[in-house]
Structures are given as C-alpha cells and as structure tokens.
Amino acid sequence: MKKLFYFLFVLGIVSCSTSSDDTLENQQNPTDLEPNKAFVYYMESPKVSSLQPSWYYTFNYKNGRLVKMIGKFVKSENIWSPDNFYSDSFTTLSYHNNKIELKFSNDTYPTIVYTMENDKPKKAELYNQFNELVTVKTYTYESGKIKIYSKTYTLETYYTYYLDSNNNLIKSEKLEKSGGLDKALTTTTYSNFDNSKNPFKKLYLLNDNFYEKSLSNNNYRKINYTIQNLQNPEYLPEIGNAEWTYQYDLNGQIVLHHPL
Template identity: 75%
Template structure:
C-alpha cells in the first residue's frame, strides 16, 4: 500500500511539474510575434512617417526570436540623413540560462546574456577580438529595474520606474567617467494605449527595443531632459518623440502595414 501511495505521489509531482511547464510555455507563447516592423515605430529617425523600404524582419523558433534582419544607424549630425542597411542581421541562440546575440556588422559583434526567470541578469559585450569590453548587471526591485554598466572607466546607472499597471513611466540615466558625474538624462513616458506590447520578444536586440518591451501596454510619447553635471549652471537640453500607431481590428498595434 505504501509503495502504491509513493508511486502515485511521484506521478502526481511529475504531472504538476509538467503542468507548470505547459502553463509557462503557454504564457510565453501568448506574447505577440511580429514578423515585420517599420524602423519609424522603434527607433528615433528624423522622418515623421515610415519609409516603405526601412523595416526589420523577425524570425522565431519555439517561441523565441532567433533572427532580426535590418540595421538602423542614426546620424550624428542633424544635417545628415540617417541610414538603414537591409542586409545586416542579428542572430540569437539559446542555451540553458544563457542567450548569445551576434551581430553581422558591429564593433561589438557578440553579447552574452545570463538569464534568470526569463529576464536578463547580466550582459557581457565582446569586441571583434573576443575581448570583454562592457558588463551590465540588472537588478529587479518592486516597481523598478536598475542597470549598472561599465566600459573601462565609463559607467552608467540606469533606473526604470513603473506604475501600478506595470507601465514604464520614467527612467533616469546617470553617466560617469573616471568616477566623475557627467550627465543625467531623465525621460518620462506617456500617452499609453490599451493594447498588448508587440516588443516583448524583441528586447535583447538593442536598447530601444528593450525600453519598448518593458511596459504592459505601449507608450506613444516621451519627453527627456539632459543635464550637464560638470556645469550645473548650464541649461539642460531637452526633447521629445511621439508615435502614431495603426491598429488592427482586434485593437493590436500594427508595426508593419501598407503605406
């Protein structure tokens, strides 16, 4: 009788574990998987409307993003145009608690993320000589995410703040060099819709995707100020960006659509 009870107990434990795995996979699979996205909806290009040929494509496997094609390069000058390279691509590979992101054309072609509970815990950036250049550490607290990044003597402290609806409402980014405070960038996020976030599975490819992925819904406006901490008397710089999304019949964001 004891053997029968023990066997049933073990089977019950296995069944519960399998149920938890299935539930977790179902929760992951319910996230949206856009196959294309105009650069305009993700980056900060100078054009106010999407360019027809400027769009990313995405490929998935087992619910995970495995490839993104397309690369946007923002011009350093307000007088020169931005650029887009449609043949450049990024691949992602998954192994237990690590995700490797490789860029086909970049000064830092490899990023290795250490994951915990499907969230990045650490990111290590390597250059073309496979030398470790940058390390980022992620800390999760109630209502906020903190990221500490160090590249040689250059450090950044980023904090993301969330409201009760799990939407991103503010971020602060402190930049330091040689131990000295340099700049503080404060960004506020507003004008949220009520739609699912289509960026949830795209968060590892760059910082803009990461910020877009953090909220439950989609912010459509940001305002930011940049303070020069080396010269407290100087007026802070400021700016804003705003997006006008299109939606399908179910009220979901269309990142790619006929123009």
C-alpha cells in the same frame, strides 16, 4: 525488481524532457505577440524623425523564440549627415541553458551574451571583434523598479526604470559617469498609453530602445526628456519630446508594419 526498473526508466525520460531547451522555452510567454515586420520609425524613435517605407526590420521565430532579426539602423553622429539603414545586416539569437547569445553581422561589437535568471536578464556581456570583453551590464529588480549598471572601461552608466501599478513604464533616469565624475543625467517620462498588448515583449534583447518599449504591459505613445550637463551645470538642459501615432488592427492590436 522489474517494477523498480520501469519506474526509474520513466523517471529518466521525464528528467530528459526538462532539458535546457525546455527551460529556455519557458523564458518566453507563449501568448506574447510575434511581429514579423516593423517600420524603423516605430522601433527607434525618437532617433528617427520620419517614417521611411523602405526601412523596416523583419523577425523570425522558432518554437516561440526569436531567432533572427534582419536590418540595422545606424544613427548619424553628424547633423549634416543622413541616418542609414542596412537591409542586409542581421542579428541571430541562440539559446544555451541560462545563456542567450546574440551575434551581429558586420559590427564592431559582434557578440552579446545574456545570463538569464527567473526569465529575466541578470547580466549582459558585450565583446568586440577580437572576443575581448568590453562592456558588462548587471540588472537588479525591485518592486516597481528596474536598475541597470553598465561599465565600459572608465565609463559608467546607471539606469533606473520606474513602473506604475499597471506595470507600465512611467519614468526613467540615466546617469552617465566618466572617470568617477558625473557627466550627464537624462530623465524621460512616458505617457499616452493605449490599451493594446505590447508587441515588443519578444524583442527586448536586441537593443536599448526595444528594451525600454518592452517593459510595459501596454504601449506609450509620447515621451518627454531632459538632458542635464552635470559637468557644466550652468548650461541650460536639453529638452525634447517624441510622439507616435500607431495604426491598429481589427482586434485593437498595434500594426508595426502596414501598407502606406
């Protein structure tokens, strides 16, 4: 009887050690890079066209998990107004079983809750300042392909990301609908990959730009994109591109923040 009690006691300790915190730690690869600073230019391109030395994010980690980002970039909606960066704004991440909650300071939509499955996001729910659910994203995974469906009221967006045999992102398509009608299609190709580890792997939940950059094993340094107006197909498509020149350390890894 004493042996049986001891076995059950040990089993109980082992069971407790596989609690939600340990499960969440497994959602992060311990070998992933943990950048502590990053220029906005590297992170938000092609939205940012020039490198601003005073515009940089800082990142904090705990037990191998990202817990805070300081800094917020806001792209101007008016070509005559400058972009802005708020160095005192911050984002915090908290982990609860299979949920990851993001809180944004001074934001109209201050909360996003991610539901995780097999170490990947399965669903994202965005809430406004009144704790009302505004946007829902669902993620599906296929061989060499990731699909995301997003709905905000009557606005729908379909994302498709295509990966090559090296698990690098080579193409994406973004179809926007309004009231059930096709509105715009953005097609982007990614190229000029380096051979370095991807420093965005632990930052992927923070925004859509970081998510796209996190999908590849290595790092693309050039994109070309085309935006087609599906409501007015007679209009010529908008065409653009962006290209980066990263700096690398002695180990061949990207340096996202460096002395200028």
